[in-house]
Every structure is written in structure tokens, then in C-alpha cells.
Amino acid sequence: MANSRYYIDEKDLQCGICLEAWLDKDPRVLPCQHTFCFGCLNGTSRFNFINCPMCRLRVQIPSGDVNNFPKNLFKNAIQTHIIEKCLKHDKQVIKPKIVCLTCRSENLCGLCLDDDHSDYCSIKSFLNVQEAVKDFKDACLELVNQHNSEIDDEVKKLMDKISEKKKLWQSLIDKNERDLKTKVLKSKQKKQEVSSRILKKLENIFIDQNDIKEDIANFLSTKLTDKNSLKFVIYPEINDINTRNYKIISKCIYTTDFNFVFGYFCYTDEGLYELSHDSTDNDYEKNDELPVLCLREKNDSNPIKYTLSHRISNFVVIDSCIYGIQTNVGSLLICKKPFKKHIEFSTVYQEKQVWFINAYEDNEGNRYVLTYGNSYKTHLCYFINDEIKWEKNLVDFPMDACILSNGYVVIGTNSQFLVFNKDDGRVKAVEIRGKIAKVSLCPLHTGGFLMTDDNLPKLKQYDNLINYVKDIYIDVHPDICRTTKSGMLFLRPSTEVINARLYKLK
Structure with a gap:
């Protein structure tokens, strides 16, 4: 063989x-x-x-x-x-091994040198070349291994944080369990006291039967405890929604003006988006021209104009798209970026008429949208990535609303904030310090939000837990406030309706 x-x-x-x-x-x-x-x-x-x-x-x-x-x-x-052999000629390679830096080939035999390489080729010892790149390879390996170690350290820290959260939530559950058990035992004690009083009355020979019958009827009809009062009131998501450390604003620096700002607008890091008057005209059957959305990158720059496929009464522009509310119909529309000269909307939601809209896009590209109408019982619809997450009805009409950087919804009324869980719409009410007649809210990308202070020349800063942080004094009485992810603050004063001011938050 x-x-x-x-x-x-x-x-x-x-x-x-x-x-x-x-x-x-x-x-x-x-x-x-x-x-x-x-x-x-x-x-x-x-x-x-x-x-x-x-x-x-x-x-x-x-x-x-x-x-x-x-x-x-x-x-x-x-x-x-x-025995190492050349792959091309099946001959034993030259020892010690040599390489050609010009042709980038190694494991050379005698025929390789005679037939394939010329005097212009740079022939070097394999060991010398290997030694020359060893320091570079070692440095790269050190960087990779160091980064892997840092990843392991970060994972360990995150696991420790998760364990801490677990302990926190477990302590909340244990506390609620103790409170509920105490509540049940106190209710039992009260029932036993009523029972003892009835039994004591029955020991008396002079019994008032009507009185005893009334006591027994009350005793039998009174429940040990209301089942609704036994609900766990643990909202770890709401109690712990400050997942991002908020930044305290130390300065608010004026930068420039934007003139002639009226109607519906949206300020972003791209500039000021505005609807032309005809774009919201309800009498659209008399106007054959397409509605127009304008973008002013600066106050004095020529606007970029986009024609719209639908007339819209309200809109908001975020990182990846524009959302609009269709005039007279109340449907929620969307068009993804980049915008062309003509913006072609598609329908996201049309089950109920909506007239107002808020939207926020986080760093991971998740889009959060809140819509609501203007009827007596305000109907809220909340969407995550264009899928409806929950719906709620409010008796009070919102003065304004905003979506925080963590996706939670804050709605302002004249006496309180309503905070809605992004996953199921559970609500938590937080009292506002003092009564206010009008409010405008805008989220901060670093966490929390700003609120206008009833047409006073200042803004109030709140964190994600709806805790008051500080007052920010400015040189105008703001009617509407809007912020961008880069930290720009856009204010339209109440005294100059058609002019607005731009500030840098630090």
C-alpha cells in the first residue's frame, strides 16, 4: 500500500x-x-x-x-x-524560513526564489519579520484584553445593580405585605370589638331588641375589609423612573431671535419647522394648491419648502420622521426621513379623532407618541414604535403634555401632574406647588422636564421623579417652551406672539 x-x-x-x-x-x-x-x-x-x-x-x-x-x-x-513544503512547487522550504515583503508570500523554496522573485523583491528572514511586528501585535492584544476586562468589570457592576434593585423591590413587597396583614388584623379587631359589645348587651336582662337587631344587622353587613384596599401599591417603574441622572441647568444663555413665529411650529436641531397658513385651512376644497411645510435653519435663512400629501392641523418632527394630525379627519399620520420635496404621509391610527400630539425619540431609536382629543372626556392614546400601547380617558382637559426621556408621559393640569407608566398607562398624581392658570411642558434629554411658570419670567425644572429642582430665570415671559437634544431652548413669549427667542442650556 x-x-x-x-x-x-x-x-x-x-x-x-x-x-x-x-x-x-x-x-x-x-x-x-x-x-x-x-x-x-x-x-x-x-x-x-x-x-x-x-x-x-x-x-x-x-x-x-x-x-x-x-x-x-x-x-x-x-x-x-x-517537513514544511512550498504549496506551489511541493518542495521543502528553505531553512531558516524566508519571506518576500514585496509579494507578501512566505514558506519559499529554491524554485520560488529562482522563478517567482526578482532583484526588486525584498527578501527577509521570517524570524526578523515576526520579531518586527511582535511589539505591534502585543500592543493590540493588550488593548483587546484590557477592553475585555473592562467589559467583564462593567457586567459585574450591572449585575450588582440588578441585585440591588431586586433587594429594593423585595423590601417594598415585604413592606406592603406587612402593611396589608396589619390592616386585615386591625379590621378583625374592630369586628371583634363590635361582637363583644353585642354579646355584652345580650347579658343584660333589659334588652332593647330593636337596638340589638340594628347592631347585628350592621355587624353582618360590614365587610372585614374592602377588597380594593388590599391592592399592592408598588410601582417600581414609577418609583424608579429616574434611570438617567438628570442634569441641573446652571445657565440659560440667549443666542438669537426667530421672527414671525405663529400658528403650529416645531423647533429641532435642524431648525424651525412651520406650517403655512393654507396647510391648515379647513376650507381645503376651495384651495387646489398642495399644503406646505417650511424649514428655517436660521432666522434670516431662506426657508426650505416641502409640499404635503395631506392637510394637517398639528405636527411634530423627531429624529427619524414627522408625525401629523390630518385636518378635519383627526387621523395620526407619519412620514419617515429623509424628507424629499414632497412629503407623502401614511396613516398610523384612525380609530378615534385626535387633535393634539406629542412625540419623543430616544437614543435607541424608539419612538413614543401621545395623542389626545379636545372633548369633555379627553381620550389619550399612547404608541411605542407606532403600535398602540394603551388608551385612557381623562375628565380634565390637559393644559399641556410631554414625554420624558425614559418614555413616561407627564400631563399638566392647573393643580397637579399626572404621570403615566409607558408600559400599561398606570397613573400617579403629583400635586403642583400652587395653582396655575396656564402651563407649557417640554422634556429635557438629560432627564426631567421644564415648565413655564404662569407667564412669569422664569421656568421650573423637575426631575424624572417629578421632584422640583430649581427656578431658571430668563428675560421674557414665555408662553410656549420647546427643547432639543443638543440643549437648545426655544421660547415664544406671551407678549410678542409672532417673535421667539433661542437659548442654550448649560
């Missing part, structure tokens, strides 16, 4: 950490079948885990000891002396 010869690429015997052959370095095999030197694996292990440098598979170290990984037995199955 003829002997078979097998050729192995030297790269297949190379450790992915030190980039040297692992044959004589106690090689160990990970579950992903990648092989590394024992010493290299031992140096990269952290918190009983190893991330495979080749495929990034996260592997748990058996019993916390790298020595428990299985050995690679390949060395035992081959001859100890490996």
Missing part, C-alpha cells in the same frame, strides 16, 4: 493569542474547538470565564482551573519532525 502524505498549514497550528505554534506549549482545546497555549489561556482568564479570542464564545472554566480544559492530542498523532 502506498504511503499517504498530508500537509498542514502552519497557521492551523498557531495560537490565536501569542501567534506562535502551540505544539510544544501544552495546548488546550476550548468547547468551540479552538486551540491555545496553556500559558496564554491562563493569562486571559477572568472571573472563571474565558472569551475565545477567535470566535468570542464565552466559556466557563471547568472548576475554575484552566488545567481542566482537555489537551489537544494532535501532536501525538503526527511525526515529531514536520
Whole structure:
């Protein structure tokens, strides 16, 4: 039988950490079948885990000891002396090995030098070239391993935070359990006291039967406790909605004016979007021209004009799209960016008529939208990424509303804030300090929101927990306030309806 010869690429015997052959370095095999030197694996292990440098598979170290990984037995199955051959000519490579930097080829034989390489080629020793790049490779490996260590540290910190949250929520549950049990036992005690009084009356020979009958009727009809009073009042999401540390505003610096701002508008980091008068005209059958949305990047710049497929009565522009309310119909419309000269809307929601809209887009691209009507019982609709999440009815009509950076909804009335959970619409009422006649709200990208102070020359800052933070004094009496993600504040004063001012928040 003829002997078979097998050729192995030297790269297949190379450790992915030190980039040297692992044959004589106690090689160990990970579950992903990648092989590394024992010493290299031992140096990269952290918190009983190893991330495979080749495929990034996260592997748990058996019993916390790298020595428990299985050995690679390949060395035992081959001859100890490996003859390296040139792949092109099937000839033994020149020893010590040489490489051509010009052609970027290695494992050269004598025929390679005679036939394939010229005097212009840069022929170097393999060991010298390997040594020259070793420092660079070591520096890269150090950076990668350092970053992997930082990732492990960050994961550990996040896990510790999760454990802390679990303890907090468990303590809230335990407290509610104790309170509810105490409430039930107190109710039982009150019933027993009434029972004792009835029994004591029955011991008297001079019994007032009507009085006893009335006491017994009350005793039997009074429930031990109202079932509604036994509900757990734990809202960990609402009690812990300050997931982002809010930034206290220290300065409000005036930058420029925007003249002739009236009607519906939306200020973004792109500039001021405005609807032309005809775009909201209810008598649209008499006007054959397409409605127009204008964008002023600066006060004195020529506006960019976009024609609209539908007439809209209200709108808001966020990072990825524009939302609008269709005039007379009350449907919620959307058009994704980038805008062309003609904005073609599509319908998101048309089950109920809506007239007002708020929207916010977070850093992950999640879009939160709140719509509501103008009837006696205001109907709220809340959407996440254009899917309706919940609906609510309010008796009081909102003065204004905003969506916080964490997706929660804040609605302002003349006496309180209503905070709505983004997932199910659970509501929490927070009393406002003092009565106000008019309010405008706008979210802060760093957490919390701003509120106008009843046409006074200042704004009130609140955090995500609806805690009052501070007053911000300005040089106008604002009627409407709007903010951008870059920290610009857009105010339309109540005294100059058609002019607005722009500030930088710091």
C-alpha cells in the first residue's frame, strides 16, 4: 500500500493569542474547538470565564482551573519532525524560513526564489519579520484584553445593580405585605370589638331588641375589609423612573431671535419647522394648491419648502420622521426621513379623532407618541414604535403634555401632574406647588422636564421623579417652551406672539 502524505498549514497550528505554534506549549482545546497555549489561556482568564479570542464564545472554566480544559492530542498523532513544503512547487522550504515583503508570500523554496522573485523583491528572514511586528501585535492584544476586562468589570457592576434593585423591590413587597396583614388584623379587631359589645348587651336582662337587631344587622353587613384596599401599591417603574441622572441647568444663555413665529411650529436641531397658513385651512376644497411645510435653519435663512400629501392641523418632527394630525379627519399620520420635496404621509391610527400630539425619540431609536382629543372626556392614546400601547380617558382637559426621556408621559393640569407608566398607562398624581392658570411642558434629554411658570419670567425644572429642582430665570415671559437634544431652548413669549427667542442650556 502506498504511503499517504498530508500537509498542514502552519497557521492551523498557531495560537490565536501569542501567534506562535502551540505544539510544544501544552495546548488546550476550548468547547468551540479552538486551540491555545496553556500559558496564554491562563493569562486571559477572568472571573472563571474565558472569551475565545477567535470566535468570542464565552466559556466557563471547568472548576475554575484552566488545567481542566482537555489537551489537544494532535501532536501525538503526527511525526515529531514536520517537513514544511512550498504549496506551489511541493518542495521543502528553505531553512531558516524566508519571506518576500514585496509579494507578501512566505514558506519559499529554491524554485520560488529562482522563478517567482526578482532583484526588486525584498527578501527577509521570517524570524526578523515576526520579531518586527511582535511589539505591534502585543500592543493590540493588550488593548483587546484590557477592553475585555473592562467589559467583564462593567457586567459585574450591572449585575450588582440588578441585585440591588431586586433587594429594593423585595423590601417594598415585604413592606406592603406587612402593611396589608396589619390592616386585615386591625379590621378583625374592630369586628371583634363590635361582637363583644353585642354579646355584652345580650347579658343584660333589659334588652332593647330593636337596638340589638340594628347592631347585628350592621355587624353582618360590614365587610372585614374592602377588597380594593388590599391592592399592592408598588410601582417600581414609577418609583424608579429616574434611570438617567438628570442634569441641573446652571445657565440659560440667549443666542438669537426667530421672527414671525405663529400658528403650529416645531423647533429641532435642524431648525424651525412651520406650517403655512393654507396647510391648515379647513376650507381645503376651495384651495387646489398642495399644503406646505417650511424649514428655517436660521432666522434670516431662506426657508426650505416641502409640499404635503395631506392637510394637517398639528405636527411634530423627531429624529427619524414627522408625525401629523390630518385636518378635519383627526387621523395620526407619519412620514419617515429623509424628507424629499414632497412629503407623502401614511396613516398610523384612525380609530378615534385626535387633535393634539406629542412625540419623543430616544437614543435607541424608539419612538413614543401621545395623542389626545379636545372633548369633555379627553381620550389619550399612547404608541411605542407606532403600535398602540394603551388608551385612557381623562375628565380634565390637559393644559399641556410631554414625554420624558425614559418614555413616561407627564400631563399638566392647573393643580397637579399626572404621570403615566409607558408600559400599561398606570397613573400617579403629583400635586403642583400652587395653582396655575396656564402651563407649557417640554422634556429635557438629560432627564426631567421644564415648565413655564404662569407667564412669569422664569421656568421650573423637575426631575424624572417629578421632584422640583430649581427656578431658571430668563428675560421674557414665555408662553410656549420647546427643547432639543443638543440643549437648545426655544421660547415664544406671551407678549410678542409672532417673535421667539433661542437659548442654550448649560
